[in-house]
Amino acid sequence: MNMFLHELKAYRKSTIVWTCSLITLVILFLSMFPTFSKEAVAFKEILKGFPEPIRKALGLSIDSISSILGFYSYMFLYTTLCGAIQAMNLGTSIVSKEVREKTADFLLTKPVTRTKIMTLKLLAALTCLVITNIVYLAVASTMASFVKTEEYSYKIFFMISITLFFVQLMFLALGIIISVVMPKIKSVLPISLGTVFTFFIIGMFAATTGDDAMRYITPFKYFDTNYILKNASYEFSFIIIEIGFIIAAITASYIIYSKKDVHAV
Amino acid sequence: MNVIEIKNLTKNYGKARGITDVSFNVEQGEIFGFIGPNGAGKSTTIRTLLSLIYPTSGSATIFGKDCVKFGPEIRKEIGYLPSEVFYYDNMRVIDLLKYSASFYKKDCSKRIIELAEIMDLDLNKKIDDLSYGNKKKVGIVQGLLHAPKLIILDEPTSGLDPLMQQKFFDLLEQENKKGATILLSSHILSEVQRLCNRVAIIKEGKIIKVEKISTLQESNHKKFKIEVKAKIDDNYFKVSGVSALDINGNIISFLFRGNINFIMKKISEIQITNLWIEEPDLEEIFMHYYEKED
Numbered sequence: 181m182n183m184f185l186h187e188l189k190a191y192r193k194s195t196i197v198w199t200c201s202l203i204t205l206v207i208l209f210l211s212m213f214p215t216f217s218k219e220a221v222a223f224k225e226i227l228k229g230f231p232e233p234i235r236k237a238l239g240l241s242i243d244s245i246s247s248i249l250g251f252y253s254y255m256f257l258y259t260t261l262c263g264a265i266q267a268m269n270l271g272t273s274i275v276s277k278e279v280r281e282k283t284a285d286f287l288l289t290k291p292v293t294r295t296k297i298m299t300l301k302l303l304a305a306l307t308c309l310v311i312t313n314i315v316y317l318a319v320a321s322t323m324a325s326f327v328k329t330e331e332y333s334y335k336i337f338f339m340i341s342i343t344l345f346f347v348q349l350m351f352l353a354l355g356i357i358i359s360v361v362m363p364k365i366k367s368v369l370p371i372s373l374g375t376v377f378t379f380f381i382i383g384m385f386a387a388t389t390g391d392d393a394m395r396y397i398t399p400f401k402y403f404d405t406n407y408i409l410k411n412a413s414y415e416f417s418f419i420i421i422e423i424g425f426i427i428a429a430i431t432a433s434y435i436i437y438s439k440k441d442v443h444a445v
Numbered sequence: 446m447n448v449i450e451i452k453n454l455t456k457n458y459g460k461a462r463g464i465t466d467v468s469f470n471v472e473q474g475e476i477f478g479f480i481g482p483n484g485a486g487k488s489t490t491i492r493t494l495l496s497l498i499y500p501t502s503g504s505a506t507i508f509g510k511d512c513v514k515f516g517p518e519i520r521k522e523i524g525y526l527p528s529e530v531f532y533y534d535n536m537r538v539i540d541l542l543k544y545s546a547s548f549y550k551k552d553c554s555k556r557i558i559e560l561a562e563i564m565d566l567d568l569n570k571k572i573d574d575l576s577y578g579n580k581k582k583v584g585i586v587q588g589l590l591h592a593p594k595l596i597i598l599d600e601p602t603s604g605l606d607p608l609m610q611q612k613f614f615d616l617l618e619q620e621n622k623k624g625a626t627i628l629l630s631s632h633i634l635s636e637v638q639r640l641c642n643r644v645a646i647i648k649e650g651k652i653i654k655v656e657k658i659s660t661l662q663e664s665n666h667k668k669f670k671i672e673v674k675a676k677i678d679d680n681y682f683k684v685s686g687v688s689a690l691d692i693n694g695n696i697i698s699f700l701f702r703g704n705i706n707f708i709m710k711k712i713s714e715i716q717i718t719n720l721w722i723e724e725p726d727l728e729e730i731f732m733h734y735y736e737k738e739d
Binding site for chain 1: 531
Protein backbone atom coordinates (compact mmCIF):
# COMPACT_ATOMS: atom_id res chain seq x y z
CA MET A 181 0.00 0.00 0.00
CA ASN A 182 2.81 2.39 0.93
CA MET A 183 4.49 1.76 -2.41
CA PHE A 184 1.22 2.21 -4.28
CA LEU A 185 0.63 5.61 -2.69
CA HIS A 186 4.23 6.59 -3.26
CA GLU A 187 3.93 5.74 -6.95
CA LEU A 188 0.63 7.56 -7.28
CA LYS A 189 2.20 10.64 -5.77
CA ALA A 190 5.11 10.37 -8.18
CA TYR A 191 2.75 10.29 -11.16
CA ARG A 192 0.33 12.86 -9.81
CA LYS A 193 1.71 15.83 -11.68
CA SER A 194 2.02 14.10 -15.03
CA THR A 195 -1.46 12.61 -14.71
CA ILE A 196 -2.93 16.04 -14.05
CA VAL A 197 -1.07 17.54 -17.00
CA TRP A 198 -2.13 14.78 -19.39
CA THR A 199 -5.71 14.80 -18.22
CA CYS A 200 -5.85 18.55 -18.67
CA SER A 201 -4.45 18.40 -22.17
CA LEU A 202 -6.89 15.67 -23.14
CA ILE A 203 -9.89 17.61 -21.90
CA THR A 204 -8.63 20.83 -23.47
CA LEU A 205 -8.36 18.97 -26.74
CA VAL A 206 -11.91 17.61 -26.55
CA ILE A 207 -13.36 20.93 -25.40
CA LEU A 208 -11.64 22.82 -28.23
CA PHE A 209 -12.66 20.35 -30.89
CA LEU A 210 -16.24 19.89 -29.79
CA SER A 211 -16.79 23.62 -29.36
CA MET A 212 -16.08 23.95 -33.09
CA PHE A 213 -18.87 21.52 -33.88
CA PRO A 214 -21.85 23.98 -33.85
CA THR A 215 -20.20 26.23 -36.44
CA PHE A 216 -19.07 23.23 -38.37
CA SER A 217 -22.49 21.59 -38.56
CA LYS A 218 -24.12 24.86 -39.68
CA GLU A 219 -21.79 25.04 -42.63
CA ALA A 220 -21.63 21.28 -43.06
CA VAL A 221 -22.49 21.30 -46.77
CA ALA A 222 -19.81 23.86 -47.59
CA PHE A 223 -17.26 22.01 -45.49
CA LYS A 224 -18.05 18.75 -47.20
CA GLU A 225 -17.41 20.42 -50.54
CA ILE A 226 -14.01 21.61 -49.35
CA LEU A 227 -13.16 18.20 -47.97
CA LYS A 228 -14.08 16.58 -51.26
CA GLY A 229 -11.38 18.72 -52.80
CA PHE A 230 -8.80 16.85 -50.68
CA PRO A 231 -7.28 13.81 -52.34
CA GLU A 232 -8.79 10.65 -50.93
CA PRO A 233 -5.58 9.18 -49.42
CA ILE A 234 -5.10 12.34 -47.34
CA ARG A 235 -8.68 12.24 -46.12
CA LYS A 236 -8.19 8.64 -45.10
CA ALA A 237 -4.86 9.30 -43.41
CA LEU A 238 -6.41 12.10 -41.38
CA GLY A 239 -9.39 9.92 -40.51
CA LEU A 240 -11.88 12.16 -42.32
CA SER A 241 -15.02 10.41 -43.41
CA ILE A 242 -17.24 12.71 -45.47
CA ASP A 243 -20.40 10.67 -44.94
CA SER A 244 -20.40 10.91 -41.19
CA ILE A 245 -18.47 14.06 -40.38
CA SER A 246 -21.50 16.30 -40.15
CA SER A 247 -23.01 14.22 -37.32
CA ILE A 248 -21.71 14.74 -33.84
CA LEU A 249 -20.50 11.14 -33.58
CA GLY A 250 -18.73 11.36 -36.90
CA PHE A 251 -17.12 14.63 -35.95
CA TYR A 252 -16.16 13.24 -32.55
CA SER A 253 -14.65 10.09 -34.01
CA TYR A 254 -12.54 12.24 -36.35
CA MET A 255 -11.01 14.22 -33.47
CA PHE A 256 -10.77 11.10 -31.36
CA LEU A 257 -7.77 9.94 -33.37
CA TYR A 258 -5.80 12.80 -31.83
CA THR A 259 -7.13 12.04 -28.38
CA THR A 260 -5.79 8.51 -28.62
CA LEU A 261 -2.48 9.84 -29.88
CA CYS A 262 -2.24 12.05 -26.81
CA GLY A 263 -3.41 9.27 -24.50
CA ALA A 264 -1.00 6.80 -26.05
CA ILE A 265 1.94 9.04 -25.22
CA GLN A 266 0.74 9.33 -21.65
CA ALA A 267 0.41 5.55 -21.27
CA MET A 268 3.71 4.83 -22.97
CA ASN A 269 5.47 7.33 -20.72
CA LEU A 270 3.98 5.68 -17.66
CA GLY A 271 4.88 2.20 -18.82
CA THR A 272 8.42 3.09 -19.76
CA SER A 273 9.10 4.92 -16.50
CA ILE A 274 7.73 2.26 -14.17
CA VAL A 275 10.95 0.31 -13.89
CA SER A 276 13.46 2.57 -15.60
CA LYS A 277 12.73 5.43 -13.21
CA GLU A 278 14.25 3.53 -10.30
CA VAL A 279 17.35 2.71 -12.29
CA ARG A 280 17.73 6.20 -13.74
CA GLU A 281 17.24 8.00 -10.47
CA LYS A 282 19.38 5.34 -8.83
CA THR A 283 16.76 4.49 -6.23
CA ALA A 284 16.57 0.83 -7.18
CA ASP A 285 19.02 -0.04 -4.41
CA PHE A 286 16.74 1.57 -1.90
CA LEU A 287 13.59 -0.17 -3.02
CA LEU A 288 15.00 -3.59 -3.81
CA THR A 289 16.78 -4.01 -0.49
CA LYS A 290 13.49 -3.63 1.34
CA PRO A 291 11.66 -6.78 2.40
CA VAL A 292 9.44 -6.98 -0.66
CA THR A 293 9.47 -9.27 -3.66
CA ARG A 294 10.06 -7.83 -7.09
CA THR A 295 6.73 -9.28 -8.13
CA LYS A 296 5.03 -7.17 -5.51
CA ILE A 297 6.95 -4.07 -6.56
CA MET A 298 5.92 -4.63 -10.16
CA THR A 299 2.29 -5.30 -9.22
CA LEU A 300 1.96 -2.17 -7.13
CA LYS A 301 3.67 -0.01 -9.73
CA LEU A 302 1.41 -1.45 -12.37
CA LEU A 303 -1.67 -0.83 -10.27
CA ALA A 304 -0.59 2.75 -9.66
CA ALA A 305 -0.11 3.32 -13.38
CA LEU A 306 -3.49 1.75 -14.12
CA THR A 307 -5.10 3.96 -11.52
CA CYS A 308 -3.64 7.03 -13.22
CA LEU A 309 -5.02 5.88 -16.56
CA VAL A 310 -8.45 5.11 -15.10
CA ILE A 311 -8.61 8.54 -13.49
CA THR A 312 -7.61 10.19 -16.75
CA ASN A 313 -10.29 8.24 -18.60
CA ILE A 314 -13.05 8.96 -16.12
CA VAL A 315 -12.33 12.68 -16.15
CA TYR A 316 -12.00 12.69 -19.92
CA LEU A 317 -15.24 10.76 -20.40
CA ALA A 318 -17.14 13.05 -18.05
CA VAL A 319 -15.91 16.18 -19.79
CA ALA A 320 -16.37 14.77 -23.29
CA SER A 321 -19.93 13.59 -22.54
CA THR A 322 -20.94 16.92 -21.04
CA MET A 323 -19.38 18.80 -23.91
CA ALA A 324 -21.07 16.59 -26.49
CA SER A 325 -24.50 17.08 -24.96
CA PHE A 326 -23.87 20.84 -25.00
CA VAL A 327 -22.97 21.12 -28.64
CA LYS A 328 -25.18 18.43 -30.16
CA THR A 329 -27.53 19.55 -32.92
CA GLU A 330 -29.56 16.36 -32.95
CA GLU A 331 -29.99 13.29 -30.74
CA TYR A 332 -27.16 10.80 -30.88
CA SER A 333 -26.50 7.32 -29.49
CA TYR A 334 -24.73 7.74 -26.18
CA LYS A 335 -23.87 4.05 -26.27
CA ILE A 336 -21.76 4.56 -29.39
CA PHE A 337 -20.27 7.74 -27.98
CA PHE A 338 -19.25 5.77 -24.90
CA MET A 339 -17.94 2.87 -26.95
CA ILE A 340 -15.72 5.16 -28.96
CA SER A 341 -14.48 7.09 -25.94
CA ILE A 342 -13.56 4.03 -23.93
CA THR A 343 -11.25 2.77 -26.67
CA LEU A 344 -8.91 5.47 -25.41
CA PHE A 345 -8.40 3.25 -22.39
CA PHE A 346 -7.93 0.12 -24.50
CA VAL A 347 -5.28 1.76 -26.65
CA GLN A 348 -3.59 3.12 -23.54
CA LEU A 349 -3.45 -0.37 -22.04
CA MET A 350 -1.54 -1.64 -25.05
CA PHE A 351 0.95 1.18 -24.90
CA LEU A 352 1.35 0.74 -21.16
CA ALA A 353 2.18 -2.93 -21.65
CA LEU A 354 4.53 -2.09 -24.50
CA GLY A 355 6.28 0.54 -22.38
CA ILE A 356 6.76 -1.86 -19.49
CA ILE A 357 8.27 -4.61 -21.59
CA ILE A 358 10.64 -2.11 -23.22
CA SER A 359 11.70 -0.75 -19.85
CA VAL A 360 12.56 -4.17 -18.42
CA VAL A 361 14.33 -5.40 -21.53
CA MET A 362 16.52 -2.36 -22.07
CA PRO A 363 19.39 -2.27 -19.59
CA LYS A 364 19.28 1.44 -18.92
CA ILE A 365 16.96 4.07 -20.26
CA LYS A 366 18.50 7.50 -19.95
CA SER A 367 15.43 9.38 -20.98
CA VAL A 368 11.85 8.21 -21.35
CA LEU A 369 10.49 10.78 -23.79
CA PRO A 370 12.51 9.91 -26.92
CA ILE A 371 11.57 6.27 -26.55
CA SER A 372 7.90 6.82 -25.86
CA LEU A 373 7.43 9.58 -28.44
CA GLY A 374 9.40 7.63 -31.02
CA THR A 375 7.39 4.47 -30.52
CA VAL A 376 4.01 6.17 -30.38
CA PHE A 377 4.61 8.28 -33.48
CA THR A 378 5.95 5.32 -35.40
CA PHE A 379 2.74 3.43 -34.70
CA PHE A 380 0.68 6.52 -35.46
CA ILE A 381 2.31 6.93 -38.85
CA ILE A 382 1.92 3.22 -39.58
CA GLY A 383 -1.73 3.75 -38.69
CA MET A 384 -2.10 6.64 -41.15
CA PHE A 385 -0.38 4.57 -43.78
CA ALA A 386 -2.65 1.59 -43.11
CA ALA A 387 -5.66 3.87 -43.47
CA THR A 388 -4.54 5.19 -46.87
CA THR A 389 -3.75 1.83 -48.35
CA GLY A 390 -6.78 0.22 -46.73
CA ASP A 391 -4.60 -2.78 -46.03
CA ASP A 392 -6.30 -4.81 -43.30
CA ALA A 393 -3.20 -6.77 -42.39
CA MET A 394 -1.40 -3.57 -41.47
CA ARG A 395 -4.09 -2.71 -38.99
CA TYR A 396 -2.86 -5.55 -36.79
CA ILE A 397 0.51 -3.86 -36.39
CA THR A 398 -0.61 -0.62 -34.86
CA PRO A 399 -2.75 -0.22 -31.73
CA PHE A 400 -4.21 2.96 -33.23
CA LYS A 401 -6.15 0.94 -35.77
CA TYR A 402 -7.43 -1.78 -33.45
CA PHE A 403 -10.64 0.11 -32.83
CA ASP A 404 -11.92 1.48 -36.09
CA THR A 405 -14.35 4.27 -35.24
CA ASN A 406 -16.17 3.92 -38.55
CA TYR A 407 -16.77 0.26 -37.78
CA ILE A 408 -18.08 1.13 -34.32
CA LEU A 409 -20.34 3.83 -35.82
CA LYS A 410 -21.84 1.38 -38.27
CA ASN A 411 -22.08 -1.76 -36.15
CA ALA A 412 -22.15 -0.50 -32.57
CA SER A 413 -19.63 -3.19 -31.69
CA TYR A 414 -15.90 -3.85 -31.68
CA GLU A 415 -14.05 -6.18 -34.00
CA PHE A 416 -13.64 -9.42 -32.13
CA SER A 417 -10.32 -10.54 -33.61
CA PHE A 418 -8.61 -7.32 -32.56
CA ILE A 419 -9.88 -7.61 -29.02
CA ILE A 420 -8.48 -11.13 -28.76
CA ILE A 421 -5.10 -9.99 -30.09
CA GLU A 422 -5.04 -7.02 -27.74
CA ILE A 423 -5.77 -9.18 -24.70
CA GLY A 424 -3.21 -11.75 -25.84
CA PHE A 425 -0.57 -9.09 -26.38
CA ILE A 426 -1.15 -7.44 -23.02
CA ILE A 427 -1.06 -10.72 -21.11
CA ALA A 428 2.09 -11.85 -22.90
CA ALA A 429 3.90 -8.53 -22.43
CA ILE A 430 3.02 -8.19 -18.75
CA THR A 431 3.87 -11.82 -17.95
CA ALA A 432 7.20 -11.52 -19.75
CA SER A 433 7.91 -8.27 -17.89
CA TYR A 434 7.28 -9.94 -14.53
CA ILE A 435 9.58 -12.82 -15.39
CA ILE A 436 12.37 -10.68 -16.79
CA TYR A 437 12.17 -8.16 -13.97
CA SER A 438 12.37 -10.75 -11.21
CA LYS A 439 15.43 -12.39 -12.79
CA LYS A 440 17.19 -9.20 -13.72
CA ASP A 441 20.50 -8.18 -12.16
CA VAL A 442 20.35 -4.70 -10.70
CA HIS A 443 23.80 -3.25 -11.11
CA ALA A 444 25.52 -0.66 -9.06
CA VAL A 445 25.57 2.79 -10.55
CA MET B 446 26.16 -19.54 14.75
CA ASN B 447 26.89 -18.06 11.35
CA VAL B 448 24.76 -15.16 10.24
CA ILE B 449 26.22 -15.15 6.75
CA GLU B 450 27.55 -18.22 4.99
CA ILE B 451 28.96 -17.80 1.54
CA LYS B 452 29.89 -20.95 -0.36
CA ASN B 453 31.83 -20.90 -3.62
CA LEU B 454 29.97 -17.86 -4.81
CA THR B 455 30.74 -16.97 -8.40
CA LYS B 456 29.36 -14.17 -10.49
CA ASN B 457 30.52 -13.53 -14.03
CA TYR B 458 29.73 -10.42 -15.97
CA GLY B 459 30.67 -11.58 -19.41
CA LYS B 460 34.44 -11.56 -19.39
CA ALA B 461 35.34 -8.71 -17.10
CA ARG B 462 34.98 -8.18 -13.36
CA GLY B 463 32.90 -10.45 -11.18
CA ILE B 464 33.85 -12.75 -8.34
CA THR B 465 35.19 -16.30 -8.37
CA ASP B 466 34.68 -18.96 -5.77
CA VAL B 467 34.18 -16.60 -2.85
CA SER B 468 33.63 -18.41 0.46
CA PHE B 469 33.55 -17.05 4.00
CA ASN B 470 31.33 -16.96 7.04
CA VAL B 471 30.30 -14.13 9.29
CA GLU B 472 29.49 -15.16 12.83
CA GLN B 473 26.70 -13.86 14.99
CA GLY B 474 27.60 -10.69 16.82
CA GLU B 475 30.86 -9.92 15.07
CA ILE B 476 31.95 -6.95 13.06
CA PHE B 477 33.36 -8.40 9.92
CA GLY B 478 35.53 -6.40 7.59
CA PHE B 479 35.66 -6.92 3.89
CA ILE B 480 38.61 -5.18 2.34
CA GLY B 481 40.11 -4.88 -1.06
CA PRO B 482 40.91 -2.23 -3.63
CA ASN B 483 38.27 -0.70 -5.88
CA GLY B 484 36.86 -3.17 -8.34
CA ALA B 485 38.00 -6.23 -6.40
CA GLY B 486 34.45 -7.55 -6.06
CA LYS B 487 33.32 -6.24 -2.69
CA SER B 488 30.15 -4.65 -3.99
CA THR B 489 29.42 -7.61 -6.23
CA THR B 490 29.52 -9.93 -3.22
CA ILE B 491 27.34 -7.63 -1.17
CA ARG B 492 24.83 -7.10 -3.96
CA THR B 493 24.55 -10.86 -4.33
CA LEU B 494 23.84 -11.20 -0.62
CA LEU B 495 21.01 -8.71 -1.00
CA SER B 496 19.82 -10.51 -4.16
CA LEU B 497 20.13 -7.35 -6.19
CA ILE B 498 22.11 -9.55 -8.53
CA TYR B 499 21.93 -13.30 -8.84
CA PRO B 500 24.94 -15.63 -8.57
CA THR B 501 26.22 -17.56 -11.58
CA SER B 502 27.06 -20.47 -9.30
CA GLY B 503 27.52 -21.17 -5.62
CA SER B 504 25.24 -20.01 -2.88
CA ALA B 505 24.94 -17.73 0.10
CA THR B 506 22.75 -18.01 3.14
CA ILE B 507 21.80 -15.36 5.66
CA PHE B 508 20.27 -16.40 9.00
CA GLY B 509 20.49 -19.93 7.61
CA LYS B 510 18.22 -19.15 4.67
CA ASP B 511 19.13 -19.01 1.02
CA CYS B 512 19.54 -15.40 -0.14
CA VAL B 513 17.82 -15.84 -3.45
CA LYS B 514 14.86 -17.95 -2.36
CA PHE B 515 14.11 -16.15 0.89
CA GLY B 516 15.26 -12.68 -0.15
CA PRO B 517 12.30 -10.64 1.04
CA GLU B 518 12.06 -12.49 4.34
CA ILE B 519 15.77 -12.10 5.04
CA ARG B 520 15.75 -8.43 4.13
CA LYS B 521 13.34 -7.68 6.99
CA GLU B 522 16.30 -7.99 9.32
CA ILE B 523 18.94 -6.36 7.15
CA GLY B 524 19.96 -2.75 7.15
CA TYR B 525 21.88 -1.74 4.07
CA LEU B 526 23.88 1.36 3.35
CA PRO B 527 25.04 1.52 -0.27
CA SER B 528 28.32 3.16 -1.18
CA GLU B 529 26.52 5.83 -3.13
CA VAL B 530 23.22 7.04 -1.79
CA PHE B 531 20.49 8.32 -4.06
CA TYR B 532 16.96 8.94 -3.00
CA TYR B 533 13.76 10.32 -4.40
CA ASP B 534 14.89 13.90 -4.75
CA ASN B 535 11.62 15.68 -4.34
CA MET B 536 10.87 14.12 -0.97
CA ARG B 537 11.63 15.60 2.40
CA VAL B 538 14.06 13.65 4.58
CA ILE B 539 11.38 12.72 7.09
CA ASP B 540 9.02 11.53 4.37
CA LEU B 541 11.70 9.33 2.86
CA LEU B 542 12.55 7.85 6.25
CA LYS B 543 8.88 7.24 6.98
CA TYR B 544 8.50 5.63 3.58
CA SER B 545 11.51 3.45 4.34
CA ALA B 546 10.09 2.56 7.75
CA SER B 547 6.73 1.63 6.25
CA PHE B 548 8.30 -1.46 4.70
CA TYR B 549 9.03 -2.91 8.13
CA LYS B 550 6.13 -3.86 10.25
CA LYS B 551 7.16 -1.95 13.31
CA ASP B 552 7.02 1.55 14.68
CA CYS B 553 10.30 3.29 13.93
CA SER B 554 9.37 6.94 14.42
CA LYS B 555 11.12 7.26 17.76
CA ARG B 556 14.27 5.66 16.44
CA ILE B 557 14.27 7.98 13.43
CA ILE B 558 14.30 11.05 15.64
CA GLU B 559 16.96 9.54 17.90
CA LEU B 560 19.23 8.65 15.01
CA ALA B 561 18.73 11.98 13.28
CA GLU B 562 19.75 13.71 16.48
CA ILE B 563 22.91 11.64 16.82
CA MET B 564 23.84 12.20 13.19
CA ASP B 565 22.85 15.86 13.32
CA LEU B 566 20.46 15.57 10.41
CA ASP B 567 17.73 18.09 9.58
CA LEU B 568 14.59 16.06 8.96
CA ASN B 569 12.60 18.80 7.31
CA LYS B 570 14.91 19.54 4.43
CA LYS B 571 14.30 18.35 0.94
CA ILE B 572 16.63 15.59 -0.14
CA ASP B 573 17.43 17.56 -3.24
CA ASP B 574 18.96 20.34 -1.13
CA LEU B 575 21.27 18.11 0.87
CA SER B 576 25.01 17.90 0.40
CA TYR B 577 26.60 14.55 -0.35
CA GLY B 578 27.65 14.06 3.26
CA ASN B 579 24.16 14.83 4.49
CA LYS B 580 22.65 12.42 1.99
CA LYS B 581 24.98 9.83 3.38
CA LYS B 582 23.57 10.57 6.82
CA VAL B 583 20.08 9.97 5.48
CA GLY B 584 21.41 6.64 4.25
CA ILE B 585 22.78 5.78 7.67
CA VAL B 586 19.52 6.59 9.44
CA GLN B 587 17.60 4.76 6.74
CA GLY B 588 19.78 1.68 7.21
CA LEU B 589 19.49 1.57 10.98
CA LEU B 590 15.98 2.79 11.74
CA HIS B 591 14.38 -0.65 11.92
CA ALA B 592 16.98 -2.04 14.34
CA PRO B 593 18.23 -4.69 11.90
CA LYS B 594 19.97 -7.85 13.10
CA LEU B 595 22.44 -7.65 10.25
CA ILE B 596 23.92 -4.38 9.04
CA ILE B 597 25.62 -4.38 5.67
CA LEU B 598 27.71 -1.34 4.85
CA ASP B 599 29.35 -0.75 1.52
CA GLU B 600 32.14 1.82 1.91
CA PRO B 601 30.11 3.75 4.43
CA THR B 602 32.36 6.62 5.40
CA SER B 603 33.02 8.36 2.10
CA GLY B 604 31.64 11.87 2.29
CA LEU B 605 31.46 12.00 6.08
CA ASP B 606 33.70 14.38 7.98
CA PRO B 607 35.96 12.83 10.67
CA LEU B 608 33.68 13.95 13.48
CA MET B 609 30.69 12.30 11.85
CA GLN B 610 32.71 9.21 11.08
CA GLN B 611 33.49 8.96 14.75
CA LYS B 612 29.83 9.33 15.71
CA PHE B 613 28.88 6.80 13.09
CA PHE B 614 31.42 4.29 14.36
CA ASP B 615 30.20 4.76 17.91
CA LEU B 616 26.69 4.16 16.66
CA LEU B 617 27.76 0.97 14.94
CA GLU B 618 29.52 -0.24 18.07
CA GLN B 619 26.37 0.41 20.08
CA GLU B 620 24.28 -1.53 17.59
CA ASN B 621 26.83 -4.31 17.73
CA LYS B 622 26.63 -4.42 21.52
CA LYS B 623 22.87 -4.71 21.22
CA GLY B 624 23.45 -7.84 19.18
CA ALA B 625 23.65 -6.71 15.58
CA THR B 626 26.10 -8.42 13.28
CA ILE B 627 27.91 -6.07 10.93
CA LEU B 628 29.51 -6.62 7.55
CA LEU B 629 31.61 -3.63 6.60
CA SER B 630 33.22 -3.33 3.23
CA SER B 631 35.93 -0.78 2.77
CA HIS B 632 39.15 0.07 1.09
CA ILE B 633 40.13 2.31 3.98
CA LEU B 634 42.08 0.05 6.27
CA SER B 635 42.15 2.20 9.35
CA GLU B 636 38.38 2.07 9.70
CA VAL B 637 38.36 -1.68 9.33
CA GLN B 638 41.17 -1.95 11.81
CA ARG B 639 39.34 0.29 14.23
CA LEU B 640 36.05 -1.62 14.15
CA CYS B 641 36.37 -5.18 12.98
CA ASN B 642 37.04 -8.47 14.68
CA ARG B 643 37.83 -10.38 11.52
CA VAL B 644 38.51 -9.48 7.92
CA ALA B 645 38.32 -11.09 4.54
CA ILE B 646 40.74 -9.72 1.99
CA ILE B 647 39.55 -9.82 -1.58
CA LYS B 648 41.56 -9.18 -4.69
CA GLU B 649 40.56 -9.51 -8.32
CA GLY B 650 37.40 -11.33 -7.36
CA LYS B 651 39.07 -13.91 -5.15
CA ILE B 652 39.34 -14.14 -1.39
CA ILE B 653 43.02 -14.10 -0.48
CA LYS B 654 42.68 -14.48 3.25
CA VAL B 655 40.19 -14.54 6.07
CA GLU B 656 41.83 -13.73 9.36
CA LYS B 657 41.30 -12.20 12.76
CA ILE B 658 42.49 -8.63 12.82
CA SER B 659 44.47 -9.39 15.94
CA THR B 660 46.18 -12.35 14.25
CA LEU B 661 46.95 -10.30 11.22
CA GLN B 662 48.49 -7.60 13.32
CA GLU B 663 50.11 -9.35 16.23
CA SER B 664 51.25 -12.86 15.71
CA ASN B 665 52.21 -12.46 12.16
CA HIS B 666 54.31 -9.38 11.84
CA LYS B 667 56.34 -6.95 13.87
CA LYS B 668 57.64 -3.77 12.53
CA PHE B 669 61.27 -3.15 13.42
CA LYS B 670 63.15 0.05 13.14
CA ILE B 671 66.78 0.06 14.21
CA GLU B 672 69.28 2.83 14.36
CA VAL B 673 72.82 1.50 14.20
CA LYS B 674 76.08 3.12 15.27
CA ALA B 675 78.08 2.10 12.28
CA LYS B 676 76.95 1.02 8.90
CA ILE B 677 76.46 -2.72 8.75
CA ASP B 678 76.41 -5.21 5.92
CA ASP B 679 73.33 -4.76 3.75
CA ASN B 680 72.74 -8.47 3.83
CA TYR B 681 72.90 -8.78 7.60
CA PHE B 682 69.11 -8.77 7.97
CA LYS B 683 68.37 -10.63 4.79
CA VAL B 684 67.20 -13.73 6.64
CA SER B 685 64.02 -15.73 6.40
CA GLY B 686 60.99 -14.01 7.98
CA VAL B 687 62.17 -10.53 7.14
CA SER B 688 60.32 -8.56 4.54
CA ALA B 689 60.05 -4.98 3.33
CA LEU B 690 63.69 -4.40 4.31
CA ASP B 691 64.70 -0.81 3.92
CA ILE B 692 68.16 0.52 4.74
CA ASN B 693 68.49 4.24 4.84
CA GLY B 694 71.90 5.25 6.14
CA ASN B 695 71.95 4.28 9.78
CA ILE B 696 68.26 3.53 9.93
CA ILE B 697 67.17 0.01 9.11
CA SER B 698 63.52 -0.94 9.00
CA PHE B 699 61.74 -4.14 8.14
CA LEU B 700 58.76 -6.35 8.94
CA PHE B 701 59.47 -9.59 10.71
CA ARG B 702 57.38 -12.69 10.92
CA GLY B 703 58.46 -15.76 12.86
CA ASN B 704 60.27 -16.56 16.10
CA ILE B 705 60.90 -13.26 17.82
CA ASN B 706 63.85 -14.67 19.81
CA PHE B 707 65.73 -15.31 16.66
CA ILE B 708 65.56 -11.75 15.44
CA MET B 709 66.31 -10.35 18.91
CA LYS B 710 69.53 -12.41 19.01
CA LYS B 711 70.45 -11.08 15.63
CA ILE B 712 69.91 -7.53 16.81
CA SER B 713 71.87 -8.07 20.01
CA GLU B 714 74.94 -9.01 18.01
CA ILE B 715 75.28 -5.56 16.48
CA GLN B 716 75.81 -2.17 18.05
CA ILE B 717 72.61 -0.18 18.04
CA THR B 718 71.75 3.28 19.28
CA ASN B 719 67.99 3.02 19.17
CA LEU B 720 65.27 0.46 18.59
CA TRP B 721 61.56 0.65 17.85
CA ILE B 722 59.31 -2.39 17.68
CA GLU B 723 55.76 -1.67 16.62
CA GLU B 724 52.63 -3.42 15.56
CA PRO B 725 52.43 -2.80 11.87
CA ASP B 726 49.20 -1.18 10.84
CA LEU B 727 46.92 -3.09 8.56
CA GLU B 728 47.94 -1.05 5.60
CA GLU B 729 51.45 -2.40 5.66
CA ILE B 730 50.26 -5.98 5.98
CA PHE B 731 47.70 -5.39 3.34
CA MET B 732 50.18 -3.98 0.86
CA HIS B 733 52.35 -6.91 1.71
CA TYR B 734 49.61 -9.34 0.66
CA TYR B 735 49.02 -7.50 -2.50
CA GLU B 736 52.62 -7.24 -3.50
CA LYS B 737 53.16 -10.91 -2.88
CA GLU B 738 50.44 -11.77 -5.31
CA ASP B 739 51.77 -9.64 -8.10
